[in-house]
Each structure stands twice: as structure tokens, then as C-alpha cells.
Amino acid sequence: MPANDIGRLLRGxxxxxxxxxxxxxxxxxxxxxxxxxxxxxxxxxxxxxxQEVYLQAWRTAGSFDERRGSGWTWLAMMARSRALDRIRAxxxxxxxxxxxxxxxxxAVDENPGPDxxxxxxxxxxxxxxxxxxxxxxxxQSQALRLAFFGGLTHREIAERTGIPLGxxxxxxxxxxxxxxxxxx
Amino acid sequence: xxxxxFLELLQESLLSGLPPEExxxxxxxxxxxxxxxxxxxxxxxxxxxxxxxxxxxxxxxDHLRARVLAATEGPAGQPSVIPLPRGRPWLPWAAAxxxxxxxxxxxxxxxxxRDRADRLAAEAQEARExxxxxxxxxxxxxxxxxxxxxxxxxxxxxxxxxxxxxxxxARARVFLDxxxxxxxxxAYDLPLLQPDDVYELWAIRDGTPRAAGTFRAGAEGRARLxxxxxxxxxxxxxxxxxxxxxxxxxxxxxxxxxxSSL
Numbered sequence: 321m322p323a324n325d326i327g328r329l330l331r332g333x334x335x336x337x338x339x340x341x342x343x344x345x346x347x348x349x350x351x352x353x354x355x356x357x358x359x360x361x362x363x364x365x366x367x368x369x370x371q372e373v374y375l376q377a378w379r380t381a382g383s384f385d386e387r388r389g390s391g392w393t394w395l396a397m398m399a400r401s402r403a404l405d406r407i408r409a410x411x412x413x414x415x416x417x418x419x420x421x422x423x424x425x426x427a428v429d430e431n432p433g434p435d436x437x438x439x440x441x442x443x444x445x446x447x448x449x450x451x452x453x454x455x456x457x458x459x460q461s462q463a464l465r466l467a468f469f470g471g472l473t474h475r476e477i478a479e480r481t482g483i484p485l486g487x488x489x490x491x492x493x494x495x496x497x498x499x500x501x502x503x504x
Numbered sequence: 505x506x507x508x509x510f511l512e513l514l515q516e517s518l519l520s521g522l523p524p525e526e527x528x529x530x531x532x533x534x535x536x537x538x539x540x541x542x543x544x545x546x547x548x549x550x551x552x553x554x555x556x557x558x559x560x561x562x563x564x565x566d567h568l569r570a571r572v573l574a575a576t577e578g579p580a581g582q583p584s585v586i587p588l589p590r591g592r593p594w595l596p597w598a599a600a601x602x603x604x605x606x607x608x609x610x611x612x613x614x615x616x617x618r619d620r621a622d623r624l625a626a627e628a629q630e631a632r633e634x635x636x637x638x639x640x641x642x643x644x645x646x647x648x649x650x651x652x653x654x655x656x657x658x659x660x661x662x663x664x665x666x667x668x669x670x671x672x673x674a675r676a677r678v679f680l681d682x683x684x685x686x687x688x689x690x691a692y693d694l695p696l697l698q699p700d701d702v703y704e705l706w707a708i709r710d711g712t713p714r715a716a717g718t719f720r721a722g723a724e725g726r727a728r729l730x731x732x733x734x735x736x737x738x739x740x741x742x743x744x745x746x747x748x749x750x751x752x753x754x755x756x757x758x759x760x761x762x763x764s765s766l
Contacts, residue, residue, distance in 0.1 A: 338576040345572055350561035353568075358559035367568050374572040389546055393553030400556060446557030453558055468555050473520040489512055496515055500551040 325441075326391030327384070334381035341378055348392070349374070351442050352399045359403040359469050369406050373399045392442060404471040445503065452502030453495075460495040463488055505533045514545060518552060654688055657681045663764050665743060671695050671761035674725070678743055678764070687731040689743075694721035694761065697747065704748040705729060706756055707736040713744065718752040 326348065332340025352373060356366035376398060384394050453461045466472050466480070474492065478485040505513075513530045516522055522530065534541040654660060660681045667674030676691035689705060697703070702720060706713035716736045719729040731737065745762035 338573070341576050342573055345569060349564050349569070351557060351559075353564040354559040354562040355556050357562055367565065370564055370568060371572055375575050378576055388542075389549050390553060393550050396553045396556040397549070442557060443561065445554055446561070449554045449557045453555075464555065465558070467519045468552065469559070471520060474516055489516075492519070493511055493515055496548065496551055499555060500547055503551060503554040504547075 326395070327386045328391075330377070330381045330384045330391045330394065333378060334384065341374075341381075344377070345374055347440075348395055348442070351392075351446070352395065355396060355399050355469075356403050359400065359471075360407055365406060369399070369402050373402050376402070400468070400471075407471065448503055449499065452499050455502075456495050456498060459483075460491045460498075463491040464495040464499075467492055505529070505536075510537070510541075514548060518545075518548060650686075651688060654679050654681045654684065654686050657683060659683050663743065665689075665691070665745065665762040665764040667693070667761060668763050669759045669761055670747075674761055676727075676745065676762050676764075678731075680737060685734045687734055687737050689719075689727075689729040689731065691719075691721065691725075691727040691729075691745070691762065693725045694727060695725070696721070696723075700750050701747050701758070702750045702752055703727065703745050703761070704752050704756070705731070706744045706746065707731075707740045708742040708744060709740050711741075713756050715752060715754060716743075718748070718750075 326344065329340045329344035329347070333344055349370065353366060353370050356369050356373075357363065360366050360369065373395070377395060384391065453464070456464075463477055463481075463483075466477050467474070472480065474488050475485055477483070478488045481488070483491075510530075510533055513522060513526055513533070517527060517530055521527075534545060537544075660679055663678045663680070665676035665678065671694060673693045674691065674695070675693060676689055679688045679690075681687075691703075694703065697720060702718040704718045705716040707716045708714070714736050716731050716733065717729050719727045721727040743762075743764045744756070744760055746756040746760045747758040748756065749758075
């Protein structure tokens with residue numbers, strides 16, 4: 321599926337087309353569910369939040385604007401936001417952070433997603449993202465992952481890792497810049 | 505705002521949010537930078553979208569798809585309300601199933617117990633009624649036996665009373681047992697009385713009537729009276745029955761309905 325097809329499916333969803341919504345779910349749910357599992361470290365909560373995300377997508381697809389970003393980013397950021405809401409009010413927060421620190425490049429092996437032989441835009445982009453992150457110095461990739469998947473502020477990362485705040489900001493900015501270049 | 509500060513605020517805004525005053529400053533800076541600033545923001549957001557794919561894809565369970573798609577059964581843009589499972593998704597169903605089964609079991613058991621209790625209560629009431637009837641019958645049988653003993657006693661004597669005045673067809677018998685001292689009156693064909701009246705038996709000695717007891721007749725005009733003060737019958741000259749106001753009087757005032765001469 322071309323990258324812009326997610327945008328097309330979101331437009332169809334906004335028009336109330338249930339087939340577009342079903343296709344959107346089929347194409348993106350393994351990736352959304354993977355994000356939620358990574359952030360929540362709890363399969364049951366990941367299921368709950370995934371349901372919330374897609375209900376929100378069905379309800380608010382009309383607010384998607386392709387001029388401001390891709391469909392996938394719109395959906396992924398929505399999933400991240402809902403997951404952060406959940407983990408900030410849940411005991412799994414600490415567990416998820418511990419996991420992020422212990423296994424920064426962790427992968428959930430159970431119930432693998434799409435057939436690895438089936439090339440998808442999101443799958444290919446994910447491979448590139450992981451390759452770029454793995455190429456980063458560990459302190460940079462770890463700071464970026466704590467900020468993105470753990471939802472920690474720069475200051476919280478500094479406090480948690482004992483690294484000066486300025487250094488944390490620099491590491492994250494550097495990591496983002498390299499990642500942007502790798503995904504461009 | 506220099507580029508470094510702009511980037512710092514932008515990345516922090518997208519990753520974890522900023523305090524309101526810094527968000528306001530960032531918005532103003534984006535406005536000031538125009539399309540270039542918006543383009544940079546978009547590139548950074550797309551980078552985060554790519555970073556999200558660092559998490560490997562994992563197939564969600566099929567039941568999640570069913571629940572999510574069921575939400576689109578409602579009007580477009582307004583999903584139906586779907587209960588979000590909390591905790592183990594099977595637990596509410598299991599608990600509900602167990603509760604329903606338990607409620608059904610308890611309900612059936614309760615109905616059975618209630619039905620059995622009702623039947624036992626009815627049987628107990630019936631048994632009490634039969635016991636009361638048996639007691640009553642035993643008392644009546646004992647009375648009848650006693651009456652029979654009196655009537656059949658070797659020394660018993662009987663004295664007849666005849667109807668008079670307003671009850672010419674009435675008749676009575678008084679049985680005396682000198683061995684036991686018991687005395688019984690049996691009357692027949694007595695007229696029905698007004699509710700406030702009673703029949704009163706008089707033992708007449710030395711020309712003076714003495715009250716020997718009051719009684720009422722049944723629907724068939726029959727009556728029975730055991731004379732409690734047996735001394736009243738000693739040396740009695742005559743017996744008479746009059747109609748008196750209830751509960752009886754010290755001296756006869758009403759019509760005489762029965763009279764005997766001993």
C-alpha cells in the first residue's frame with residue numbers, strides 16, 4: 321500500500337465509509353498495536369487503548385489534514401497520546417520504562433504482525449527507522465526512546481539517568497536530526 | 505528566537521508538551537517563520553511517525569477487530585458505544601456466567617424450598633386441625649361416656665319435664681345418679697330464643713325457686729345442662745325452666761316453658 325493510501329482511507333473514514341475504516345484498521349492495526357505494546361508493556365491494556373484509538377479515528381477522521389502530515393503520523397501520534405494518557409495514570413508506567421531502558425530495541429515476538437515477506441510501506445519504513453536508531457550511539461537512541469515511548473520530559477530523563485538536562489536535550493535533538501535524514 | 509531554541513521548543517512540544525507560556529512562544533515563532541517553520545514542524549512530526557515504527561508490528565487479536573468494526577454500525581462519524589473491556593476480557597463474562605448460574609441455582613432452590621415450606625406449613629396446619637378435632641372428639645366421647653354411665657347407672661333416677669306456656673311441645677329429662685351425685689338435663693323441641701335471652705333451670709324447694717344453671721338450645725331445639733351445684737337437687741320439690749334475660753337472674757321473671765313435679 322502506498323504511503324498516501326492511509327490518507328485516502330482516512331478520508332473515506334471521514335465520509336463514513338465503513339469499508340475504508342475496515343481497510344484502515346487492517347493495514348495499520350499491527351503497527352499501532354506494536355506501538356501500544358511497546359509503550360504499555362501490557363497486552364490487555366494495549367488492546368483497550370487500541371480500541372480507543374480506532375474509535376477516536378472513526379470519530380475524528382474529518383480533522384485529518386494531509387497538508388499538515390501523513391495519515392500514518394496522524395494515527396501514530398494519536399496512539400502515542402492515548403497510550404501516554406493511560407500509562408501516566410497506571411502502575412504499568414514504571415514497568416514500561418524499565419523495559420525501555422533494559423531492552424531499548426525490544427521487539428515483541430509473540431503474535432508477529434504482517435508477513436515479513438510482504439513488503440509494506442510501513443514495514444519498510446520501520447526497518448529504516450530501526451536501522452537508523454541502531455546506528456546511533458546508545459545514549460542518543462536511549463534518550464530518544466525514553467522521550468517517545470516512555471513519554472518522559474527532557475527534565476525527567478535527566479533526573480532518571482543522572483545526565484545533565486542540556487546533554488539530554490542535545491542527545492535527543494541530534495538523534496532526531498539523524499533519524500529525519502535517514503527517513504527522508 | 506534563534507534556531508537552537510526553536511528546535512528545542514519544537515522537539516519538546518511534540519515529545520512531551522510544553523508549559524502554556526512556552527507553547528504560546530512556539531506558536532508565535534512558527535507564525536513568524538511562516539511556511540518554512542511549518543515545513544520544519546511537519547518534517548519533525550514525520551520523523552516521530554517513523555520513530556513509532558521502531559516498535560515491531562504485532563497482530564492484534566481478532567476479537568479486537570470485531571469490536572472496533574462494530575463501532576461503525578452507528579451513524580458515520582459517531583461510533584456506537586462499545587463497552588471497553590477492563591482487565592481480563594473473559595473475566596466479566598465468566599463472572600456473569602457464574603453469577604447467572606448461581607442465581608438460577610439459588611432461584612430454583614429457593615422456589616423449591618419455598619414450595620416445600622408452604623406444603624409443610626399446610627400439612628402442619630392440617631395436622632393441628634385434625635389433632636384439635638381428635639381432642640374435641642375425645643372430649644365429646646368422654647362426655648358421652650360419662651353421660652351414658654349416668655343414664656345407665658343402677659341407682660340413677662329420671663324425672664320428666666313437660667312443655668308449658670309458650671312451648672307446649674317441649675320436653676326434658678333430668679337424670680340423677682346418687683352414687684356420683686351428678687345431675688344432667690336433656691331438653692328437646694325448645695323454641696328459639698331471642699339473642700339476649702337464655703333458658704334458666706330452677707330447683708324449687710319449700711316453695712322457693714333456686715337458680716340451677718342457664719343454657720341455650722341448638723337449632724333443633726335440643727339442649728344439655730349439667731347441674732353444677734348438686735346440693736340444689738337435695739330434697740327438691742319441683743324443677744322448672746323459664747326464659748330469662750341473659751346472663752340469667754336470681755329469681756324467675758319470664759315465661760315458664762318446662763315444669764316437673766318430682
